Amino acid sequence: xxxxxxxxQEFPALWRKTASVERRAELTAHLATCAKCDxxxxxxxxxxxxxxxxxxxxxxxxxxxxxxxxxxxxxxxxFASAARAERTVPRWLAMSAAAVIFVLASSAAYISISAPGxxxxxxxxxxxxxxxxxxxxxxxxxxxxATENDLAS
Amino acid sequence: MLGLAARSRAGWRLTDKPxxxxxxxxxxxxxxxxxxxxxxxxxxxxxxxxxxxxxxEIVRDIGQESFIRAYSALASYRAEMPFGGWLRAIVVNLxxxxxxxxxxxxxxxxxxxxxxxxxxMQLVNxxxxxxxxxxxxxxxxxxxxxxxxxxxxxPEDRMVMVLKESEDMSVSEIAATLGWTEAxxxxxxxxxxxxxxxxxxxxxxxxxxxxx
Numbered sequence: 001x002x003x004x005x006x007x008x009q010e011f012p013a014l015w016r017k018t019a020s021v022e023r024r025a026e027l028t029a030h031l032a033t034c035a036k037c038d039x040x041x042x043x044x045x046x047x048x049x050x051x052x053x054x055x056x057x058x059x060x061x062x063x064x065x066x067x068x069x070x071x072x073x074x075x076x077x078x079f080a081s082a083a084r085a086e087r088t089v090p091r092w093l094a095m096s097a098a099a100v101i102f103v104l105a106s107s108a109a110y111i112s113i114s115a116p117g118x119x120x121x122x123x124x125x126x127x128x129x130x131x132x133x134x135x136x137x138x139x140x141x142x143x144x145x146a147t148e149n150d151l152a153s
Numbered sequence: 154m155l156g157l158a159a160r161s162r163a164g165w166r167l168t169d170k171p172x173x174x175x176x177x178x179x180x181x182x183x184x185x186x187x188x189x190x191x192x193x194x195x196x197x198x199x200x201x202x203x204x205x206x207x208x209x210e211i212v213r214d215i216g217q218e219s220f221i222r223a224y225s226a227l228a229s230y231r232a233e234m235p236f237g238g239w240l241r242a243i244v245v246n247l248x249x250x251x252x253x254x255x256x257x258x259x260x261x262x263x264x265x266x267x268x269x270x271x272x273x274m275q276l277v278n279x280x281x282x283x284x285x286x287x288x289x290x291x292x293x294x295x296x297x298x299x300x301x302x303x304x305x306x307x308p309e310d311r312m313v314m315v316l317k318e319s320e321d322m323s324v325s326e327i328a329a330t331l332g333w334t335e336a337x338x339x340x341x342x343x344x345x346x347x348x349x350x351x352x353x354x355x356x357x358x359x360x361x362x363x364x365x
Contacts, residue, residue, distance in 0.1 A: 012318075015286055031282050042277050043353040045285050050204055050299040051318045053289070 002030045007037050011044045015052045172236035179227060191220055194237065198244050204315045205248045207300040215251060219244045242330050245316065249331070252308035266359065269294040274360025298356070305352050310345035313338055 002010075007030045013019035014027055031038045170178075172193070178186040198219055202212040222243050230239055273294050277285060289295040303311055312331060316322045324342075328335045 014282065015289075017286070028282055038282075041282055042285070042357065043350060045277050045282075045289065046302055046353045046356060047299045047349060049289050049295040050303060051315065053296070 002026045004030075004034060004037050007031065007034070008040060011041060011048075012052045015045075015048045016054055173232045176227060176230055176232070176236060179224075187220075187224055190223075190236075194240055195220075197237075198240065201241065201244055201315075201320070202248060204319045205252060205311065207297055211251065215244065215247050219247055222247070241320075245312065245330055249308060249312055252311060266363070267294075270298055271360060271363045273298060274356065274363070278357055278360050302349065302352055302356060306345050306348060310341050310348065313341040314345045314349070317342055 007027055010019055010023060010027045014024060019027065031041055170189075172190060175186045175190055179190075195216060199212050199216045202215045206212055206215070219240065223240055226243075230236065269292070273288075273292055276288055280288065303314070306314065313327060316327045316330065317324075322330070324335050324338045327333070327338045331338070333341075
């Protein structure tokens with residue numbers, strides 16, 4: 001009869017199907033009677049598909065790539081993905097800089113509209129704005145008659 | 154004649170020369186011999202990478218990079234040690250670097266637990282051992298979930314687990330491959346087992362809670 005230590009030693013062989021028929025029968029009989037080993041096997045089964053399996057779970061995808069020949073000139077894509085990962089920080093910085101520029105540009109546009117100065121509102125409602133102001137200020141405007149005598153002459 | 158017989162018998166195999174002889178040929182100015190080294194070791198290398206990564210693209214890339222590094226460093230290879238072991242050390246170190254670079258966050262374990270994962274957990278909780286073994290081969294989720302569980306381990310712990318459990322390497326061999334002390338390997342192995350047990354228990358509890 002198999003003891004607990006021996007039973008646990010046989011877990012990989014059971015998983016890989018390399019245990020003999022007798023050994024497998026002994027192990028399953030032990031697991032049926034020993035709750036601790038049964039629990040240990042279930043925990044073992046959670047990592048065994050990676051640690052102990054000989055099965056290729058990606059066989060379907062591997063077949064599609066089987067014709068691909070190895071070449072030292074064939075640059076691994078891992079480098080490309082690594083380069084992408086390395087570019088993450090500069091891209092982040094670039095996006096931040098773009099955001100800052102956008103905010104600054106928006107602020108400048110807002111200030112240029114709302115601040116007093118050369119805006120259209122100021123030009124229309126300034127205190128010295130009037131009908132004659134244009135002629136007074138404009139040196140190229142035609143000179144208007146000032147009195148009746150001027151008109152008669 | 155013998156060469157032709159060997160070719161027809163093994164299909165992909167061009168010669169029966171030992172690896173060390175092929176390496177000597179490459180160093181002597183016949184780089185074509187490296188093709189056979191790749192053909193011989195490729196599947197074994199990719200299987201080892203699959204113990205660390207579930208993503209096929211990464212597996213292929215690391216496999217290729219391993220051969221590129223091996224080719225570049227071929228002059229430093231000493232025939233006293235088996236070529237397979239030397240190549241494996243290159244792969245293991247590349248996998249270790251990649252694991253450190255892309256370590257997953259532990260909270261991702263059950264966050265996106267779908268129906269296939271729940272079914273697999275129910276099977277692990279209730280089915281007989283032989284049923285579990287049979288079903289695991291058919292279910293890709295068993296493989297993905299095992300990877301998620303192993304992702305909880307620190308890269309150092311995972312290296313030790315894979316090399317010890319999957320590659321059946323001794324503590325001294327692992328220590329030599331990774332350049333660690335044997336004591337460190339033992340401590341890492343102990344911690345890894347403890348942590349895996351803890352998270353596996355948690356995973357099984359999640360499976361039971363989803364049944365209700």
